[in-house]
Each structure stands twice: as C-alpha cells, then as structure tokens.
Amino acid sequence: MEEYIRQLLEQVRFKKAHKSIEREIRSHIEDQIEANIADGMDPATAEQKAVEDMGNPIEVGISMDRVHKPQMAWSIVVAAIVVGVLGTVIQILLTKDAVASGKEVFVGGSGKYILYTVLGIMTMILFYFIDYTNIAKYSKPLVVILLAMFMLVINDTLFVFRYEAIRASSLVLLMVPAYAGIVYKYKGGGFGAFIKSLLWIMIPCGIVFIKFQKMPAIVMMISMLAQLTIAVFKGWIKVPKIPVVVAMWSFITAIPVVLVVIMVKFGLMADYQMARIRAMMNTDSEANYTIRMVREITKSVSESGKNSSEIIGVLPNPDADYILTYILATWGDVMVLAVITVVALVIVSGYVISSKAKNQLGVVMGSGCMMALTVNAIANMCAGFGMTPYFSSFFPFISAGGSNLIISYAFLGIIMSIYKYKEAYSQHVDIGIRRYTREI
Numbered sequence: 415m416e417e418y419i420r421q422l423l424e425q426v427r428f429k430k431a432h433k434s435i436e437r438e439i440r441s442h443i444e445d446q447i448e449a450n451i452a453d454g455m456d457p458a459t460a461e462q463k464a465v466e467d468m469g470n471p472i473e474v475g476i477s478m479d480r481v482h483k484p485q486m487a488w489s490i491v492v493a494a495i496v497v498g499v500l501g502t503v504i505q506i507l508l509t510k511d512a513v514a515s516g517k518e519v520f521v522g523g524s525g526k527y528i529l530y531t532v533l534g535i536m537t538m539i540l541f542y543f544i545d546y547t548n549i550a551k552y553s554k555p556l557v558v559i560l561l562a563m564f565m566l567v568i569n570d571t572l573f574v575f576r577y578e579a580i581r582a583s584s585l586v587l588l589m590v591p592a593y594a595g596i597v598y599k600y601k602g603g604g605f606g607a608f609i610k611s612l613l614w615i616m617i618p619c620g621i622v623f624i625k626f627q628k629m630p631a632i633v634m635m636i637s638m639l640a641q642l643t644i645a646v647f648k649g650w651i652k653v654p655k656i657p658v659v660v661a662m663w664s665f666i667t668a669i670p671v672v673l674v675v676i677m678v679k680f681g682l683m684a685d686y687q688m689a690r691i692r693a694m695m696n697t698d699s700e701a702n703y704t705i706r707m708v709r710e711i712t713k714s715v716s717e718s719g720k721n722s723s724e725i726i727g728v729l730p731n732p733d734a735d736y737i738l739t740y741i742l743a744t745w746g747d748v749m750v751l752a753v754i755t756v757v758a759l760v761i762v763s764g765y766v767i768s769s770k771a772k773n774q775l776g777v778v779m780g781s782g783c784m785m786a787l788t789v790n791a792i793a794n795m796c797a798g799f800g801m802t803p804y805f806s807s808f809f810p811f812i813s814a815g816g817s818n819l820i821i822s823y824a825f826l827g828i829i830m831s832i833y834k835y836k837e838a839y840s841q842h843v844d845i846g847i848r849r850y851t852r853e854i
C-alpha cells in the first residue's frame with residue numbers, strides 16, 4: 415500500500431494536495447481491506463487485492479493531478495477588472511465636473527483613484543499567492559501586530575502611516591480574516607474555547623471602537639460574530655448552538671451602546687467626538703442639514719441631470735462617502751442601480767466561492783471577508799440615500815480612498831486563494847505551528 419501511494423503521489427505536481435490525496439487513497443484502501451477480510455481473505459491477500467482494485471498508480475496519479483491542480487477564479491479576476499474600470503470612469507467624470515465648476519478641492523482626483531486601484535489589484539494578486547491557511551496559522555500574532563501598529567498610528571509615532579493609502583480606518587479590517595484562524599485553533603473546545611473566541615472579538619473591537627473611528631469597529635464586530643456563528647453551527651466549538659448564538663449576538667451588539675453611554679456620562683470621549691454626538695442630536699446642525707440635503711437630492715430618483723457642480727460643492731467627500739448620492743443625482747436611478755448591482759454581484763460571487771469550499775476554514779474566512787464588504791456597502795448606501803447620519807464607511811471598489819480600495823481587493827485576493835486551494839485541502843487542515851513543525 416505504501417509503495418502504491420508513493421508512486422501515485424509522484425504524479426501529482428501540486429505538493430500541497432499530497433496530504434489530502436494520501437488521506438483519501440489510504441482511507442479507500444483500508445476500507446477495502448476490511449471488506450476483503452470480512453469476505454474471508456487473510457490480511458496480506460486482502461491488502462494486495464485492495465491495492466490491485468485501485469488501478470494503475472501512474473494512471474490514477476495522472477488523473478488526480480488534473481483534478482487537484484491549482485485553479486484560478488477567473489470570475490473574480492473579471493469582476494475585479496469590471497469594477498475597477500467602472501469606478502475609474504465614474505471618478506474621471508466626477509473629477510471633470512469638479513474641475514469645470516472650480517470645486518476640485520472637494521474631490522481627491524481620478525489620478526489617485528487609478529493609482530490605488532492598481533495598488534489594490536496588485537494586493538489582490540499578492541494575497542492570491544499567499545496560502546490563506548498561513549493567515550490562519552499566524553492569526554494571533556497578526557492581530558496583535560495590527561493593534562500595536564494602529565496604536566502607534568493614533569499617537570503619530572509612525573509618520574508613514576499618515577498617508578491615505580494605508581490609513582488605519584480600513585486596513586484594521588485585516589483582523590477579520592485573521593479571526594477565522596483564531597477560532598479554528600479553538601476547534602474541539604467547549605465553553606472555555608467559546609469565551610476565548612468572544613474575547614478575541616471584544617478586545618480588538620473595543621480598542622478600535624474607543625481609539626479609532628466607530629464604524630470600522632462595528633464592521634469588525636459584525637463580521638467576526640458572523641464567523642463565530644458559522645463556526646459554532648459547524649461544530650468547531652462544542653456548545654448548545656441556538657441558545658449560545660442568540661445570547662452571543664444579544665450581548666455583543668449591546669456593548670457599543672453601553673460603551674457610548676459610559677463614555678458620554680463620564681466625559682471619556684474626545685471633544686470632537688462629543689461634538690459629533692451633539693451635532694446628530696441637534697436638528698439645526700450641519701450634520702442634520704447634510705442628511706436633509708441628501709434626502710432632498712435622492713427624493714426623486716427618476717430625475718437625473720441635476721447641477722453636478724452644486725452637488726459637488728455641498729456634499730462632503732462626493733467621491734467617497736457620498737459617491738452614490740452623486741451618481742444618483744447626476745446620472746439617475748438606472749446608473750446607481752447598475753453600480754450597486756455590479757458591486758453586489760462581486761460580493762455574492764465571493765460568498766458563493768466561500769460556501770463551496772471543501773475546507774471549513776476557507777468557508778469561515780471567506781464569509782467574514784465578504785461580510786465586512788457587505789456591512790460597509792449597506793452603511794454607505796444608507797448614508798448616501800439620507801437614511802442615516804454619515805459614518806466612516808465606504809462603497810467597495812467605487813469609493814475613492816487608498817485603504818478602502820486596497821482592503822476591498824485584498825479580500826478578493828483571499829477569496830481567490832480559497833478557490834485556488836479548494837481541491838488541495840480536505841474538510842479540516844492542521845494550522846497549529848507546533849504540530850506543523852513535527853510533521854515536517
């Protein structure tokens with residue numbers, strides 16, 4: 415049997431698939447050996463007959479090589495190009511309107527958008543070549559390093575992080591795919607593992623909520639909770655599924671409200687944060703004026719061709735935060751629905767690829783990445799259509815902003831990596847560093 419498996423694996427060029435294939439072939443042979451022994455054969459004859467029944471190892475190996483070779487998610491590649499081109503056209507036209515009206519100060523410029531889109535696609539390719547299980551393997555150090563880096567950012571000790579391309583407000587979402595690895599390492603545990611998994615949500619999200627903008631923390635929390643929910647229902651953590659999940663969502667979602675109340679009551683917020691809260695409560699404030707103005711712009715979605723220069727002048731960040739408002743007011747409801755549909759299809763494709771992954775770690779990690787983009791898209795739409803006050807969100811792939819674009823494409827790269835290794839890894843994979851070292 416060992417010689418048969420060795421010859422078979424020699425034909426499979428994709429080394430990462432060897433462990434999965436070996437496990438599968440060995441299981442088939444051992445099952446057949448047991449069946450042969452049950453039919454009255456002696457162990458040696460039973461093994462020889464079982465191996466012969468498997469067929470020629472060279473031919474089987476060649477067949478396995480075709481099935482288990484790395485695969486490219488061409489649908490994601492095409493989708494990335496489409497949204498990149500779509501966003502570029504929108505930003506070029508928006509910049510042209512801003513320059514023509516003398517209000518280019520209100521937009522970042524299409525040149526920056528194109529630059530960061532290219533950088534985003536390069537990041538996507540980088541993550542495609544990174545085995546997503548490596549993100550999981552080093553998940554805890556990755557989260558700690560990210561938190562340490564962002565703490566340095568807010569203290570202005572690392573000048574390089576002042577540049578828009580790597581602002582903490584969006585790249586902090588890299589903790590989401592890392593969290594999938596953290597939960598996976600607790601697989602097989604009980605309530606203790608569940609509590610530890612919750613702490614890995616509460617502590618990073620709490621730090622981000624208090625020190626950074628609030629929306630990234632909320633996006634992280636919702637995405638991580640979704641990942642933990644999937645993990646619980648897949649049996650990674652041995653707890654009563656429905657009661658625990660309901661209690662978890664109820665408890666965790668109440669934390670931001672409690673934190674805000676405590677911070678307001680005891681004066682723990684910065685002056686600008688308190689000013690924002692007062693502005694939201696004051697109906698005559700600039701924040702509420704913006705909401706009313708956006709509602710007025712979006713009230714009649716069937717009318718297009720409004721004065722784009724006026725819109726650019728009054729909207730805060732019309733190329734990013736209120737990009738959908740600008741599209742709706744300038745080109746009408748058909749165009750804004752087309753943009754939303756294209757981005758939605760990209761995100762849905764990510765969900766589909768994740769859900770079809772054989773490896774459960776890939777399912778959870780990919781779903782978390784797409785959930786982060788989904789929450790940002792919904793929050794941005796709500797603000798862009800005047801349904802809610804402005805929060806620090808972005809519409810994936812379309813909103814300007816270096817970190818927004820880079821994180822959007824990075825998540826697509828992770829989806830591509832999951833698809834690439836979909837035949838290489840079985841349902842579960844060992845990502846423990848110590849056990850991994852012993853196996854090598």
